[in-house]
Amino acid sequence: MAILDSQGRLFGKINLLDLGAALVILLVLIGIFFYPGTSGSVAQVNNVVKPVEVDLIVRGLNVRDPEQLFDNGFKKGGKTNVIIRNQPHGSLDIKSVQQLPRTMLVPQPDGTLKEFTDPRPNQFSTDILLTLGGKATIRPDGPVVGNSKLKIGNPIELEGFNYNFNATVIDVRVENDKRA
Template identity: 25%
Template sequence: MPLLDKKGRIFGKFNILDLFIILMVLILSIGGFYKISRANPTDMIRPKPIELKIIVMNREKIGVDVIKEGDILKEYDTGTILGQIKKVEVYPASTEVVTTEGEIKAAEIPDRYDLIITIDGEAIVTDNSIISGKSELRIGNKLVLRTKTYALDSIILEVNVKEE
């Protein structure tokens, strides 16, 4: 039995093009298996524990009373869990006012409060950024958070990566 017949088939069964396609699929399968088997799971980026301090400004008393330690905060848009409230500090809200002498002084706003909230959470930490969900956690960035019952419009004051 000849290797190629009159129709160009190998051993009378396979077309040369069919053989080429089978060889390509086989080579790609072996290469893919090799790549996957050599992947090191320790190279994957895993979330690291962080401590985040945020400030929520100019809240009414009723809005301050619902915020409690232990609440789970999520990103407003994505619903990704940022972390758990560790500590809530409440201060009277203030604003700058110009006096009759032309000086600028800080004055308390009646029935309004500023909150500094400490959050324990996890985020992806790389050489260039700290990311939670779709938000980059950088000092000065705005961060909108929510729970089941309330939402917070905040600014990041501190981001600390904890040692594991």
């Protein structure tokens, strides 16, 4: 009796294609049940959430009346919606708002530069220094709000009832636990 017959059966009883398919299914089942790999996300195991403060600077915001902006929608104690890389990440508390004076560099006769307050009237451009506060997930590579890292230099879009503008992160402070 031959090992393979004319129809491709092993010992005349088992088709080689069926045997190969059964072995593949058996190996897949062994791989699923005996070697499952990692289960769940390791990134969420030791997440630490801490309060953070973020300093932002807004350069050249075009607004007719900055005081009206600060009084109506953008004031200390309020909240602002934060959008990072076109992804909304909820709202952060406004800790402080400071309008920076507009200045200009003036060359001096000895060749040096001095900074003076800009004397030009009817300026519709203002610079603002903001401090926002909230909670962030602390990871080994820095604080994360939503799914985006907070790092110096990141652009952040701020949105509220009567405003929508971009700011740049200039400082990130993570509050440490005072427990010992």
